[in-house]
Amino acid sequence: MELKNIIVCLKVVPKPEEVKFDPETKRLDRSQARNEINPADKNALELALQLKDKHGGRVIVVSMGPPFWDKYLKLAVAMGADDAVLISDKALIGSDTLPTTLTLARAIQKIGDYSLVLCGEESSDGSTGQVPPGIAEWLGVPHVTYVSDIEVAGEGLARVKRTIKGGHEILEVRMPFVAAVELGCNTPRFPDFRRKRWADREFQPKVWSIADLGLSPEEVGFKGSATEVVELQEAKPPERMKKKISGSPDEVAEELARVLLDLL
Numbered sequence: 231m232e233l234k235n236i237i238v239c240l241k242v243v244p245k246p247e248e249v250k251f252d253p254e255t256k257r258l259d260r261s262q263a264r265n266e267i268n269p270a271d272k273n274a275l276e277l278a279l280q281l282k283d284k285h286g287g288r289v290i291v292v293s294m295g296p297p298f299w300d301k302y303l304k305l306a307v308a309m310g311a312d313d314a315v316l317i318s319d320k321a322l323i324g325s326d327t328l329p330t331t332l333t334l335a336r337a338i339q340k341i342g343d344y345s346l347v348l349c350g351e352e353s354s355d356g357s358t359g360q361v362p363p364g365i366a367e368w369l370g371v372p373h374v375t376y377v378s379d380i381e382v383a384g385e386g387l388a389r390v391k392r393t394i395k396g397g398h399e400i401l402e403v404r405m406p407f408v409a410a411v412e413l414g415c416n417t418p419r420f421p422d423f424r425r426k427r428w429a430d431r432e433f434q435p436k437v438w439s440i441a442d443l444g445l446s447p448e449e450v451g452f453k454g455s456a457t458e459v460v461e462l463q464e465a466k467p468p469e470r471m472k473k474k475i476s477g478s479p480d481e482v483a484e485e486l487a488r489v490l491l492d493l494l
C-alpha cells in the first residue's frame with residue numbers, strides 16, 4: 231500500500247542542562263542555552279523516513295515556533311524530509327497546549343491528504359505530552375501513545391507496537407491517526423552531507439501565519455489559552471550529607487543501615 235503524506239510535528243528545545251532558573255524573575259532563562267531538535271521528535275522523523283522508504287509518501291515536518299527554527303527544519307530536510315512548514319506569528323506568544331494543538335491541527339488540515347501524523351512522546355522542556363492527543367482531538371482521528379514501531383498491515387490499516395509496563399502490545403489502527411513516538415525507539419539517521427548543503431543554501435520552509443490557518447488572535451496566545459502560569463519554583467536537590475563511614479565491614483554496614491533508617 232502506498233502512503234500519502236506523513237506529517238512529523240517537530241519542536242525545537244533548549245538543551246536541558248543549559249537552562250538556568252532566574253531567582254529574580256522566577257522564570258526559566260533560556261537565553262544562554264543552545265537549542266536542538268527535541269530528541270523524541272528525531273525518533274518520530276526516523277520512523278517516518280523508514281515508512282517512506284518502504285511505502286512511499288511524502289514526509290513533511292511541521293513546527294510552531296519563532297523564525298530561527300527554520301534552521302532546524304532545514305536539518306530535518308537534510309535528514310530526508312521532503313518539505314517543511316513553520317507556523318510563526320507573534321500572536322502565538324504565550325500559547326499553552328490548547329492553542330498549540332489547535333494551530334498544529336489547522337496546519338495539518340491545510341497540508342491535507344495525510345496517512346499519519348507522528349509526534350515525539352513528549353518535549354524535553356514543556357514535557358506535558360498533551361500535544362499529540364490534543365492534535366488528534368482537533369482532527370477527529372485516533373491516537374496512540376508510546377509507539378515504538380508502525381507497520382502498514384493492509385489497505386488503510388496499520389499495525390502499531392506500543393510499549394506498556396513490562397512489554398509491548400500490538401494494536402491495529404485505521405489510518406489516518408496520530409502517534410506519539412517513544413524516545414530512543416530507533417537510531418535517527420545522520421543528515422546527508424550533500425542534501426544538507428543544498429538545504430542550507432537553497433531550501434526554504436513554507437512560513438504560515440495564523441491568518442493563513444484561518445485563526446484569529448483571540449483563539450491563540452494568552453487569550454486563547456486555558457491555563458496561566460502564576461508561579462514557578464525551583465526544585466532544589468537535597469544537600470549531600472558528605473558523611474564518611476569507616477570501620478570494619480560489619481560496623482560500616484550497621485552504621486549505613488542506621489543512617490538510612492534515620493532518613494526514612
Ligand SMILES: Cc1cc2nc3c(=O)[nH]c(=O)nc-3n(C[C@H](O)[C@H](O)[C@H](O)COP(=O)(O)OP(=O)(O)OC[C@H]3O[C@@H](n4cnc5c(N)ncnc54)[C@H](O)[C@@H]3O)c2cc1C
Nearest residue numbers: 239294324326327330349350352353356357358359360361
Ligand atoms: C500558560 C502557558 C503559557 C505558555 N507560554 C509560552 C510562551 O510564552 N512561550 C513558549 O515558548 N511556550 C509557552 N508555553 C509552553 C507551550 O504551551 C508548550 O511549549 C507547547 O504547548 C508544547 O507543549 P509541550 O512542550 O508540553 O509538548 P508535549 O506535548 O510534551 O510534546 C509532544 C510532542 O508534540 C510535538 N510538539 C510540541 N510542541 C510543538 C511545536 N511547537 N511545534 C511542533 N510540534 C510540537 C512534538 O512532536 C513533541 O515531541 C506555555 C505553556 C503554558 C501552560
